[in-house]
Amino acid sequence: MAHHNIVIPTKDRLFNLGEFSLRTTGNKITAVILAVGLILTIIRFTQGIGSVSNLSDTQPWGMWIGFDLLCGVCLAAGGYFTTVACYVMGMKHFHSAVRPAVTTAFLGYGFVVVALLYDLGHPLRLPYMFFFPGTTSVLFEVGLCVATYVTVLFMEFSVAPCEWLAAKFPFLLKWRKLVNATNILLTIFGVTLSTLHQSSLGALYLIAPAKLHPLWYSPFIPMFFFVSSMIAGGSMVIFEGMFAHKGVHHYMDATHMKEADEIVFSFAKAESFIMFAYFMIKLIDMLVQANLPYLFSGYGFWWLVEMFGFVLFPALVYAKGARTRDISKCRFAAVVAVAGIVLNRFNVSMIAFNYALPSSERYVPSIWEICISMFVVTMIVTAYRFIVYHMPVLYEHPDFKGAH
């Protein structure tokens, strides 16, 4: 009964691509962005990085690292956050959130790698880090962890395509069984790798004490990046759920819808605690590093905007929303929290980076860099839609009901 309007692909009709050819505004915008992105991709790879970006010798990392890599990885933290809550901590009522979270995490990480190829001078040499391992480099650790974690996420996610294709290719059931059997191992491996590379993304900037503004530079920046990835993890589950309920509502089964609100409230409560903690450790760090005088400058004001407007404020709204069981408040807080994470990563990678240089040498992303970032996001959304239209992510497959 719950599946009455969900199109479940069958053995003879594996594909359900009709949704993409509907003449909706969303599809039209998607088509335009993908077309522009494709043209920019050709320009980027035939004319060089300089032809589409404002990257310079003083600002070698810009939009593509600041948004696509730092935000991409952080906002995909929902994967480890949800799997740990459900499988390790035994919060079984989060179960219907696990597959959407793992799916978005896998897509997020997968496309981080894709976006990275635009930024690298020699994209095809990416595997060189395994042949010439620079073990003193934080970037080596990030690369190793992300590569391993993408594999773990692929395994966790692979259950969904297996269930989709099992009717036609029954051998996939063996793989599915193996993944299900090793589920808890994958989860614990995943959280270990996530802890490492989420914090290491912050540690990347430890090597630039003279370039990053003291309000953002801290020997504890790895910890800030890790704690804020937890904020991003929970908030993104709420944030994505919000859009999923708008766009792909008709692919959700009764269990998913019934559990959805409870998941929002539980995550909102957890997030309010984590964000309070994050606010406090940032505050204490600012004080112990004697950065108080910097607060009375332009950057100080900006730091206060970030801390009060995008950390403390959403923390309070989360607390209120979870307490009064107000779903729209929780969703609003999630939007602000996600914006706050993006703002923090932008501050570290671009706005407060090279703060001492004259404004003529500062970096502003070019319109084409932003277009390529939008292109990547659109590719993620499109891939997500493809997966949701075909695979049991928002619903349980009738052949595998209660089997996981």
Add this chain to the structure above:
Amino acid sequence: MNRRKFLTILGSAGVASALSTARVANASGGTTTWPYYENSYGVLHDTTRCIGCRRCEEGCNKVNGLPKPKKPFSDLSVTETRRRTSAYEWTVVNKYEVNGKPVFRKQQCFHCNDPACASACFAKCFQKQPDGSVTYDGSQCVGCRYCMIACPFYAPGFEYDKAWDPLVQKCTFCEPRMKEGKLPGCIEACPIDALTFGRRSDLIKIARARMHENPGKYADYIYGEWDAGGTAWMVLAPSPEAAAASGHEFADLGLDTHLGNRPIGELTYGALSAVPMIVAFWPVLFGGAYAMTKRREAMHKAEQEAVAREAGEDVAAAVAAAVRKIEETQGRSAADTARAAMADALKAREAACAHAGEDK
């Protein structure tokens, strides 16, 4: 609840202890020169002698076969603007103002004793050579540009305009020429001995001797002797005129005086050393949490079953008593009917309970 709370505390303590090692290491002073690199070469750049003629730029351009610049090297007006090294200009001379007088400073890779770029490179492209140069092997460069983030001197440049083989480029200390026994191009081109080439240890003695022989001429500091763990290229600045301006000469020359005396790469070693700790601790911690969750679930289930069994036994006893009473008062057939009816009712109730339980 207590168990979970304990775990939370344990977890945060783990993170804190792991990351507290990430403190800035500044306890012990001194440069980090590899013992067998003691005789490495360096260059002393005396800014009190430099006249900003740009011959070094020209010499560098010529010996390294770099593309010709738009403005000729004879145009000295370019030193007025704030230029930096790039992929095609490995050295630049800029004009600064110290004590209200123009002072020229040559800029290039400082060839650190323990270079940040080499520490940051994840494909091992950079190497500190025994001759003092920091060399770069582009054949294994991925083009990530983390070396450029890491370099505190903003030295390396990237070939953003190239599509096919864009590489990081910087001053090589003319390592190929040094191997042939020749001087670096810029030093050969310098007409007035503003650049002194020699063994690093000798250069420090020479610098001190110049300060001693010319009282009041130099600021009492050799930039690069200790900065960022020591560099092969070192800079002398003119002395401050007023005591109040003291300490600003190097900042006025556009040099960062807050780099500290440890290699920049060491700033990341604390965070990196936390990696094995997390790899060791996290699986134990989360595995333990998982085991506790499992055990709690099992205990909860057993408890529920015990309660259900007890309740079932109670109901069975009550039913038996009731049926016995009916049998006594109304006879056997009435008792059978009553027993069957009660059994049916219980079964129906159990089924309903089980269904409700499934939903949860």
